[in-house]
Amino acid sequence: SQTIHQWPATLVQPVGSPLSLECTVEGTSNPNLYWYRQAAGRGLQLLFYSVGIGQISSEVPQNLSASRPQDRQFILSSKKLLLSDSGFYLCAWSKTEAFFGQGTRLTVV
Amino acid sequence: AQKVTQAQTEISVVEKEDVTLDCVYETRDTTYYLFWYKQPPSGELVFLIRRNSFDEQNEISGRYSWNFQKSTSSFNFTITASQVVDSAVYFCALNLGGNEKLTFGTGTRLTIIP
Numbered sequence: 001s002q003t004i005h006q007w008p009a010t011l012v013q014p015v016g017s018p019l020s021l022e023c024t025v026e027g028t029s030n031p032n033l034y035w036y037r038q039a040a041g042r043g044l045q046l047l048f049y050s051v052g053i054g055q056i057s058s059e060v061p062q063n064l065s066a067s068r069p070q071d072r073q074f075i076l077s078s079k080k081l082l083l084s085d086s087g088f089y090l091c092a093w094s095k096t097e098a099f100f101g102q103g104t105r106l107t108v109v
Numbered sequence: 110a111q112k113v114t115q116a117q118t119e120i121s122v123v124e125k126e127d128v129t130l131d132c133v134y135e136t137r138d139t140t141y142y143l144f145w146y147k148q149p150p151s152g153e154l155v156f157l158i159r160r161n162s163f164d165e166q167n168e169i170s171g172r173y174s175w176n177f178q179k180s181t182s183s184f185n186f187t188i189t190a191s192q193v194v195d196s197a198v199y200f201c202a203l204n205l206g207g208n209e210k211l212t213f214g215t216g217t218r219l220t221i222i223p
Binding site: 032043088095097098 | 144151152155156159167200209210212213214215
């Protein structure tokens, strides 16, 4: 069966510090991968999606970047965090329906 | 572009009551897929159902049922005999195919009062 792992679960980072969130998928090959952000009390905003290694599409201009160095690995990064980067970040994979990781709650202070 | 609207921001019902969560979608494509996800307090999104645009047959799964009506572009979700464990945020979503990105509604926060 397929599983998706996302870590860390929570993170508190100072403004201006770098960020790296990692997501890995097991049990499937060549999935579509996604990073979503959910601000407090808000809906889900698609940040990045990838249909293959090295292929990244950005949905909104922002302070973040994504990379897919391996087929089942998706990384969300920032060189310098802003206060507005705080939120709940969810990684997902899909073939037909999408399945989500457990999320990372990021607080930038 | 696709759009999903969940007009109900928050709903509260007493346990054992039935509750319907509304979802209205917009797309110009004739082939599309509709989804419902549940987000419990833990934060993870749990897949509930996927329905394609060519299948308007309503679906029932235990206490959950879904009513898909293309004429009104709606895909409503009903929970029968609600339970406290049903308390969560529920998201409706749409995409244009298996490998396409999902467009989410803003979610409905459902609170079941014991």
